[in-house]
Amino acid sequence: MFAESPLPAKIPCMSTLAEIQDAILHLNPEEQERLRIWLHGRALDLEEDSPELEAELIKAVQGPHTPLVKDELESIAQRALTEHRGSRSA
Numbered sequence: 001m002f003a004e005s006p007l008p009a010k011i012p013c014m015s016t017l018a019e020i021q022d023a024i025l026h027l028n029p030e031e032q033e034r035l036r037i038w039l040h041g042r043a044l045d046l047e048e049d050s051p052e053l054e055a056e057l058i059k060a061v062q063g064p065h066t067p068l069v070k071d072e073l074e075s076i077a078q079r080a081l082t083e084h085r086g087s088r089s090a
Helices: 017-025 029-042 051-062 070-089
Strands: none
Touching (some): 017 070
């Protein structure tokens, strides 16, 4: 579904969670659903130890880490609350 190839030059590099979230929100609903299905298929089983899970945990612990920025966290939290409230009323 999604190719495992280098990104075309026209696609900007996204390095922060906020940039990735913003890009996802700009996808149309069909593309968002395709992405959800693709990610679900790549998800690790967190209930089962595996070399893949161990590698991901080690990467997460070792970094790189960036300091949390209060304004960015508040923006993400507000967006999540808005989305949650919208999904509850739908």
